[in-house]
Amino acid sequence: MTERVFITGANRGIGLGFVRQYLNAGWKVYATARKPEESEELHSLQDKFEENLKILRLDISSAESVEAVGRTAERLEDGIELLINNAGAYGSKDSFENLSPEQLNEIFDVNCVGSFRLTQRLFPLIRDVKGDVVFITSLMGSIDDNRSGGAYPYRISKAALNMLGKTLSEDFKTEGVYTLLLHPGWVKTRMGGENAKIDVETSVTGMRKVISQMDLEMSGKFYAYDGEMRLW
Ligand SMILES: NC(=O)c1ccc[n+]([C@@H]2O[C@H](COP(=O)([O-])OP(=O)(O)OC[C@H]3O[C@@H](n4cnc5c(N)ncnc54)[C@H](OP(=O)(O)O)[C@@H]3O)[C@@H](O)[C@H]2O)c1
Structure with a gap:
């Protein structure tokens, strides 16, 4: 059976890396982007994977956009085996004194x-087919790992995202x-910058391996791309 994966923020970076790898592995991929018409990469992948790639418009900060994509997904499929919540934004690096509550809210609303x-x-x-939900979060959302401060909108929103994932795992693991x-x-x-340590291919290959091993014991936990469990 072909498995179906739904990926947000799929037009560039890590999201696009997931799209490439799952298509190459024979999955059916729902790749979403805020402006799909601007993504040359997604359209050239569609030429190659006509059958298995469906490109959908989605801005996760808009309730209307989420509702529209939900209706489309219902029409297209009976189920989704894997949802990868990858879309995210870094937001302001302003200091505590200068950051506005609105800047914090804006990034919280996305992440x-x-x-x-x-x-x-x-x-x-997802529930219909006992599918799985992945949240691409960040070590910067780890309370345990925070020894450098700063990046308030990003850190706070990713810490909250970790709690969303953990709570969901408790509610639905049975x-x-x-x-x-x-x-x-x-x-x-674009988010990680040129000085980052690894390329998209390495990160996505590692995360796909972790995802493929997902079971009850792993559910609700925080792992890095290298398979190591992290503290939050
Ligand atoms: N790169 C790193 O070192 C790193 C480290 C830890 C965690 N992460 C996480 O990994 C994920 C992917 O990041 P990346 O490095 O690939 O960053 P990226 O290249 O900046 O890509 C971010 C993606 O998120 C999308 N996005 C932003 N706001 C959105 C919204 N409101 N609705 C829908 N899509 C939205 C962007 O779409 P547009 O093109 O339309 O802006 C883009 O596709 C993020 O959740 C990020 O926090 C990255």
Whole structure:
């Protein structure tokens, strides 16, 4: 059976890396982007994987956009085996004194509420097939690992995202719906920058391996791309 994966923020960076690798592995991929018409990479992949790639428009910070993609997904499929909540934004690096509550809210609405919004809307399709939910979070959201401060919107929103994933895992593990929180490493993308330690291919290869091992014992835990469990 062909498995179906739904990926957010799929037009570039880590999301696009997931799209490439799952297509090459024979999966059916729902790749979402805020502006799909601007992604040359996704369209050239569609030429090659006509059957298995479906490109959908999605802005996870918009309730209307999430509702529209939810309706489309219901029409297209009977279920989704894997949802990868990858889309995310870093936001302001302003100091505590200068950061505005609005700047904090804006990033919280993408990184935490956006993933909640989409996961909740697609959940019936995931639950039906005992699918799994992955949240691409960050070590910067780890309270245990925070020894350098700063990056308030990013750190706070990713810490909350970790709690969303953990809570979801507790609520649905008896139904066979598992949840994983993944740190992709420091990756060379627009967000990670050129000095980052690893490339997208390495990060995604590692995370796909962790995802493929997901079970009840791993559900709700926080892992890095290298398979090591991390503290939050
Ligand atoms: N790179 C790293 O070192 C690193 C480390 C730890 C965690 N992460 C996490 O990994 C994930 C992917 O990051 P990346 O490095 O690939 O960053 P990236 O290259 O900046 O890509 C971010 C993606 O998220 C999308 N996005 C942002 N806001 C969105 C919204 N409201 N609705 C839908 N899509 C939205 C972007 O779409 P647009 O093109 O439309 O802006 C883009 O596709 C993020 O969750 C990030 O926090 C990255």
